[in-house]
Amino acid sequence: MLRYFFKRVGQMIPVLLIITLIVFLLVNVAGDPTANMLPLDATEEDHEILREAMGLNRPILVQYVDYLGDMLKGDFGTSYRYSLPALDLAMERIPASLKLAGTALLFALILAIPLGIFSAQFANSPFDIVISGVSVLGRAMPNFWVGIMLILLFAVKLKWFPVSGSTGAISLVLPALTLAIQSASQIIPLVRSNMLTIMNEDYIRTARSKGLRESAVVCIHAFKNALVPVVTIVALELPGLIGGALITETVFAWPGLGQFLIQAINNKDMSVVQVCIFLIACITLAANLLADLVYCLIDPRIRYE
Amino acid sequence: MKKKSLALFLAITLTVATLSGCGGSSSTKEADTSAPDADASSAVSDFSDGVLVIGSASDIVTLDPANQTQTNTQDLFATIGSSLFKRDLDFNLVNDVCESYTQPDDLTWEFKISEGIVFNNGEDLKADDVAYTLERLMTGTDLVSYSYYKCLTSVEQLDDYKVRVTTDTPRPDMLTLLAMSQSTILPKDYIEANGMDGYMKAPVTSGAYQLKEWVPDDHYTLVPNDSYYGTKAEWKEVIYRPIPESSTRVSELLTGGVDVIYNVPVNEWERVNSGNTSLVYGETSRVMLMIVRMTEGTVTADPAVRKAIEMAIDKKAICEQLLQGAGTPTRTRVGSSVPGFNSDLFGDAANLYDPEGAKALLTDAGYAEGDLTVTLTASSGRYLMDTEMAQMIAAYLEAIGIHVNLELVDSTVMSSTFSNKTNQELLMIGLSDGQYDGCYPLAHYGDKDRVAGQTDYDSPECQELYQKALVETDPATKEAYEKQIQAIAAEDRPHICIAQLKAIFGVNNGLTITPRMDSNGCPDEITVAK
Numbered sequence: 082m083l084r085y086f087f088k089r090v091g092q093m094i095p096v097l098l099i100i101t102l103i104v105f106l107l108v109n110v111a112g113d114p115t116a117n118m119l120p121l122d123a124t125e126e127d128h129e130i131l132r133e134a135m136g137l138n139r140p141i142l143v144q145y146v147d148y149l150g151d152m153l154k155g156d157f158g159t160s161y162r163y164s165l166p167a168l169d170l171a172m173e174r175i176p177a178s179l180k181l182a183g184t185a186l187l188f189a190l191i192l193a194i195p196l197g198i199f200s201a202q203f204a205n206s207p208f209d210i211v212i213s214g215v216s217v218l219g220r221a222m223p224n225f226w227v228g229i230m231l232i233l234l235f236a237v238k239l240k241w242f243p244v245s246g247s248t249g250a251i252s253l254v255l256p257a258l259t260l261a262i263q264s265a266s267q268i269i270p271l272v273r274s275n276m277l278t279i280m281n282e283d284y285i286r287t288a289r290s291k292g293l294r295e296s297a298v299v300c301i302h303a304f305k306n307a308l309v310p311v312v313t314i315v316a317l318e319l320p321g322l323i324g325g326a327l328i329t330e331t332v333f334a335w336p337g338l339g340q341f342l343i344q345a346i347n348n349k350d351m352s353v354v355q356v357c358i359f360l361i362a363c364i365t366l367a368a369n370l371l372a373d374l375v376y377c378l379i380d381p382r383i384r385y386e
Numbered sequence: 387m388k389k390k391s392l393a394l395f396l397a398i399t400l401t402v403a404t405l406s407g408c409g410g411s412s413s414t415k416e417a418d419t420s421a422p423d424a425d426a427s428s429a430v431s432d433f434s435d436g437v438l439v440i441g442s443a444s445d446i447v448t449l450d451p452a453n454q455t456q457t458n459t460q461d462l463f464a465t466i467g468s469s470l471f472k473r474d475l476d477f478n479l480v481n482d483v484c485e486s487y488t489q490p491d492d493l494t495w496e497f498k499i500s501e502g503i504v505f506n507n508g509e510d511l512k513a514d515d516v517a518y519t520l521e522r523l524m525t526g527t528d529l530v531s532y533s534y535y536k537c538l539t540s541v542e543q544l545d546d547y548k549v550r551v552t553t554d555t556p557r558p559d560m561l562t563l564l565a566m567s568q569s570t571i572l573p574k575d576y577i578e579a580n581g582m583d584g585y586m587k588a589p590v591t592s593g594a595y596q597l598k599e600w601v602p603d604d605h606y607t608l609v610p611n612d613s614y615y616g617t618k619a620e621w622k623e624v625i626y627r628p629i630p631e632s633s634t635r636v637s638e639l640l641t642g643g644v645d646v647i648y649n650v651p652v653n654e655w656e657r658v659n660s661g662n663t664s665l666v667y668g669e670t671s672r673v674m675l676m677i678v679r680m681t682e683g684t685v686t687a688d689p690a691v692r693k694a695i696e697m698a699i700d701k702k703a704i705c706e707q708l709l710q711g712a713g714t715p716t717r718t719r720v721g722s723s724v725p726g727f728n729s730d731l732f733g734d735a736a737n738l739y740d741p742e743g744a745k746a747l748l749t750d751a752g753y754a755e756g757d758l759t760v761t762l763t764a765s766s767g768r769y770l771m772d773t774e775m776a777q778m779i780a781a782y783l784e785a786i787g788i789h790v791n792l793e794l795v796d797s798t799v800m801s802s803t804f805s806n807k808t809n810q811e812l813l814m815i816g817l818s819d820g821q822y823d824g825c826y827p828l829a830h831y832g833d834k835d836r837v838a839g840q841t842d843y844d845s846p847e848c849q850e851l852y853q854k855a856l857v858e859t860d861p862a863t864k865e866a867y868e869k870q871i872q873a874i875a876a877e878d879r880p881h882i883c884i885a886q887l888k889a890i891f892g893v894n895n896g897l898t899i900t901p902r903m904d905s906n907g908c909p910d911e912i913t914v915a916k
Contacts, residue, residue: 116805118530120455120820124836127533128805134528162447163602165586173602229633237637244637245629247604334629336603344444347798 082377089373093366100362101152101355105145108351113137116349118161135161148355157359158352162345167352171338171360175323177247178337181260181330182322184253186315188261189268194311196265197272198299204277212269219266228259228332245334256333260326264318271314275307282306309376316372324361430662430896431642433914436622438897440907441635441644445603445628449586451570452522452529455820458626460567461905465608465624466593467570470497470516471561475900475911477723477822479561483511483571483592492556492859493539497564499547505573506596506611517543518574520551531568534821556857558864559823566821594619595909603628608909617910624909639663639892646899647892648906652710652771658892667712668889668901671721671819674713674769675883676762676779676812677804681842685758686811690751691788692879695760695812697744698786699779701737705885708771708778713885717876719817719827722886723903725861726824726868731876736883744786755787761810763793765800769816770887776814779884807839816887822904824868825855831875843880 115131132138136147148158157168200212235255236244243252279285280303288298327339334340338357345353446459451467454460464472470484485500503511523535537557542550553560563569573590589597594616595608605627610619627644629635636654638644640663650658650665659665678686678695685691701715714722717731717738748758760783764776773794780790795803803809819827829836832852834844848871855867875881891907893899898915905911 113802113805116801118455119533123533130527130532130536131530164448164450164453165583170602229631232634232637237641240641244641244643245631245634246627246643332631332634334603334627334631334634336601340603340630349798 086370086374089370093363093370096366097359097362098149101149101359102145104355104358105148106141108349108354109141109144113349118348157356160345160350160353162348162350162353167350167356170353171341171356174336174338174341175360177335178323178326178330178339180253181256181326181335181337182319184257185260185264185322185326186319188257189264189318190315192261193265193268194272194304197269198276198304200269200273201276201280202299204273209273213273216266216269219262222262224259224263224328225332227262228256228329231255231259232332245332247334247336252333256326256329256335259329259332260322264322267318268311268314271310272307275310276303279303279306312372312375316368316375319368320361320365323364324357431645431894433645433896437625438621438623438646438909438912439625439627439644440912441627441629441638441647442906443628443630443632443635443649446600446606446626449589449597449600450529450582451572452519452526452531452568454568455530457904457906458628461908462597462606462608462626463567463570464593464905465595465908465910466589466591466597466611467567468503468511468592469565469567469569469571470499471565473565473822473902473904475902477903479565482565483516484564489859492857493553495551495553495560496544497549497551499549500615501547503592503615504613505576505590505592506613507573507576507590508613509573509575509590511571511573511592512546513543513549514546515571515574516549517541518577519569519572520549522572523569531566534563534566534568537563556859558857558859558861559821559825562821562823595621595624598623619909620913621909636892639894642894645894645897646907646912648889649770650890650892652712654892655710655890662895664893664895666891666893666899666901668891668899669721669723669903670887670889671724671822671903672769672816672887673716673719673721673818673883674772674775674814674816674885674887675719675881676814677809677841678880678882679809679811679841680880684811685760688751689878690747691753691758692882694744694747694751694786695783695788696879696882697738697740697747698782698788699882699884700739700782701884702734702739704775704778708774709885709887712770712888712890714888716883716886718872718883719830719875719881720824720868720872721819721822721903724819724822724824726828726855726865726872728869728872730869731872731883732886741782741786748787753787756789758787759789759791760812761791761793762812762814763795763800763803763809764814765797766794768797768800770890772814772816775884779814804840809840812882814884824865825852828852828855828868828871828875831871831880837880841880843875843878845874845878848874848878 115128119127119131151158159165160167160170163170196212200209203209232244232255235241242255246252285298285303288302324338326337327343330337330340331343342354342357345357442458444458446462447456448454448459451463468483470482471479472482474480483499483503485498487495487497489495499513499516505511520538520541523531524538524541526532537553538551539554540552544550571592576590577585594611594614596611598607598609600606605625608624629638632651633654635647636650636658639647639658655665678692680687705713705715714733715736717736718728720727722732762776762780764772766773776792776794780792783790800815803813804815831843831845831848834849837843851867851871855864858864858867889901891899891901896915897912899912901911
């Protein structure tokens, strides 16, 4: 198992290198960063002076090799906008994103698992139909719109929560709920369909015939086996919640990595874009590895060489 | 056993990840990070606690005054910093740390600094700090404000309170340059001891307020500087909260989470202008205009076509109906409060709307209906009602028989099109004046190299007047040259100016705001309503 773990960690390195190369090339063809840094009607001479001072007029291959060398030393460049190390700036925003993503995932699981189980238990009942309809609605509604609607109802009208910002646990609720609604909408049907399949298995009939309480049959015997695909979805959701929550972070002025990345893209702050994507890639690969390891816990039949 | 080890490893990993997520984010200083209670009532406040909260569309970008051109960051340095000169609330240039100045010749300026001014760490502000600041601006090619100050050729400290500055050419805009926030005076000794990195973590400044803390993308807080030499700060605490999404910003204003917001979108005006909040208009120097390609071979190279285009557009309707009063028709690139502004080209006189006259003009020039096709490129969401404005203009041109290919592009694409000079016949853009000096925007008419490949405007008359204005030290004569340039350009139409935009603030009714043209809301413009 340990060998498998280190092997997977080793496999991450070439993946990350390829990602940095692709991102570096894409960011460099996206346009001249000095266009956003200088006043709109600065002269071409002004642009050239700044490009030379920042080393942007060197051949792209030279820039990439220098970037790679610095990256291996932990230096991901300096933000053009903030004039501070890009990695430090991005790392400052990770805790806020982790807080939001973790809370959103927790909300999603609290919503989705019981609803998915109940939906399976009362399959084809009106209760099941309502839950299925709501989960489709959750997937269809854009994040942006859900967030604004939650603000209008719970913050402006009812004044139960703050409109935006990151002051205390209470300000986490609305943005986390916004993200959780979409995640839960994907998890509910998955839990439901897995539970339906498993509840028809022979060992479930055996468990019932042994006289076990229904709750024990569902929660201990059935649900544990239904978890494997749920773990996959959760592992895939986590990096998306951290790096992909940029719209939600913007709507709620949440100071996370997503909002930071959006600003960097708009301002052509290349170092920041590169480091943010690198971090998101690391989180994605780590989440996938974590999911594979969790499978072993859940299903003893799964073993890695 | 293996399973237990794996479970323990995973439990530790998840715990570490969760705990790191629960950690607070770093800031420039150790300080109280609490933002105001957003559950506060939206009732009119009496502000007896002395706390003002401003909702801005974006965060400040840096704590290095020389490395920014963004309005929010400029506002910050106008509030916490000092320069040799500054703008008062009426936008007049007045002395700040400079007590007096002389000009021994056209290229030399000598500034006497007032004594007794200190930074907020107790160090005296002297000539060496001024010299250090200006030298850095003059030589820092990696600074975004270098282009403004590259005209300086030398900076010399004459004594503890006197500095001599020389320039490459006569600079009648010198005082303007030295009033810009980019020239905020830095503490030389402090930076030499701690480095610029150290300064950026805990800035030492000399303005009416000082920075208490900056939590990037969350808020930054200003408190009064007790050692300030000028009018004491009105507010006990000023908190800026960057809230990028406009509807969220409005919701914060309505719930009392913030007290002032800038740049209220049109669809929120009714919501803001009711109850305990109101809209307040201010001036800006931003002019919505179309950059017209006059390159030989293009349809807009013909002056009759350019004139017909301007005559086809009802600027009054755009300002009154589309912008709902948040714009004024104009035919000049220069803002109405900027020295050198030509008032003959502003207001009702700027609306040449005459579609029948435009059609007749095209007919006389030999064009039949449908002969002409132009591409109009415009941004979507960068300026107030920009998409709708472009659509209206396209409709006006279609009405006189000019077919329009309307390209609505993302803001960054529009910027690149402008900077790279890849615009087609018409590019709609909002240009403002970073220096608030009439000459600055007129470079587009007076410097043909500047616009080569963009408008290709080549007017020897404008070029001659521009060169004269650049070095004319008598303000009245300089303004006369600038007005003439504007009049010529209005007829030649390398730019077809549409409207000068107004700034739109949403304000709690317990406050009065006197917005300045160059700011998004500085504390000294905002007072408690009597």
